Amino acid sequence: MQQLRVDLDLCEGYGNCVFEAEDYCELGDDDVVVLLQTEVADEDLERVQLAVGSCPVSALLLTQAPGS
Template sequence: MIRLTVDLELCEGYGNCVFEADDYCELTEDGVVRLVRPDVAAADLQRVELAVSSCPVSALQLEST
């Protein structure tokens, strides 16, 4: 299983992750990312990898569980 995680101390609310994978990430009223679905489906992995790599402050990570 692949899991999406976020380091809230790094997140600056750019929203690139939301643009790439809005069914996994959303921005809160405070302007930081909130994970909607942390467990990544195999069919979505490439798109979520793009969301992770698009973060300019590297706040998102993928982990194997």
């Protein structure tokens, strides 16, 4: 299973990730991404990969979840 992570120092609040995977990402009051889920279900992987790839500042990252 993959895990979604965010580097909050890089996030500039573009919101592209929200459009691709709104059930995983939203923008907080400070316009910085908030992760709603971190463990990515296999059936959601393609959408979340699109969200990661859509970030213009590469603030999102997919990694292998521990124990997977």
